[in-house]
Amino acid sequence: MWVAPAQAMPESFADLAAQQADSVVNISTTQHVQQGMRGLPPGLELPQNSPFNEFFNDFLRNMPQQEQEKHALGTGFIISADGYVVTNNHVVDGADEVIVKMRDGTEHEAKIIGTDPKLDVALLKINAKGLKTVRIGNSEALRVGDWVVAIGNPFGLSQTVTAGIVSAKGRVIGSGPYDDFIQTDAAINPGNSGGPLFNAQGDVVGINTAIYSRSGGNNGIGFAIPINLAKPILDELKEKGHVTRARLGVHIADIDKETAEALGLKTREGALVPQVEAGSAADRAGIRAGDVIVSIDGTPVRKAHDLPIRVARHAPG
Secondary structure (H helix, E strand, O other): OOOOOOOOOOOOOHHHHHHHHHHEEEEEEEEEEEEOOOOOOOOOOOOOOOOOHHHHHHHHHOOOOEEEEEEEEEEEEEOOOOOEEEEOHHHHOOOOEEEEEOOOOOEEEOEEEEEEOOOOEEEEEOOOOOOOOOEEOOHHHOOOOOEEEEEEOHHHOOOEEEEEEEEEEEEOOOOOOOOOEEEEOOOOOOOOOOOEEEEOOOEEEEEEEEEOOOOOOOOOOEEEEEHHHHHHHHHHHHHHOOOOOOOOOEEEEOOOHHHHHHOOOOOOOOEEEEEEOOOOHHHHOOOOOOOEEOEEOOEEOOOOOHHHHHHHOOOOO
């Protein structure tokens, strides 16, 4: 069996950082929030049965609401010379204004072209031409232990470069139905969200999305969306503004030891089907309760969580 040679530790990531700097952008958002006073200030509460309660409640309800601005920071990367930018959905969710700042300080107002909250990906567009773009890589080719580099805007510190390794693949962190994260120890902090994770060759292999931290800062455990999950939806976001995915119509579960023994299974790999929705695609395909789905399109389904990810790669119908 042929095994790929291990990567030597690079002497420096300076060339990679220099080559990719112009394709990584800072994103700042503004959200206008209407806020009114919901009750009396602390220390001025009235007794529960006070006759003045109704008077003050009516007075507070009729007070004009004040508009406040909420600001947030993130990162993105340019995927086309005419101004399409990829970032996380949570970076721009609910934003009334999105500003993309280039490496040279130039700022552009961005339009949100499409969002996919389930995968946490958003596509933006700025009015610019001749931009430097990233090169999209293949996250499936990543191996645990490979070197990776994150470039982003942590805490507003633009063009911050950090490096680490792939700590694990296929992590499920409870953020959505399509969790399949790359885990890395490259430092990722607030403001890095939506930024690119590069392999040692300078190809984007992930979108930095989340961290595990009790303090809110880097703890050596960061998570990135594999670029192979995001890449197929970008055209649909551009054309429709949203993503429509296939749905199998089954309830699924992992196979525990007792179930495997009861069903006479030699392995616990696969997704057990306890229930099939009537009239669903699975029902029409002949899948029945008690079946075990072990592959889709020849790709193994090793655990229940793999199934919705595999199905989501198909269009409905």
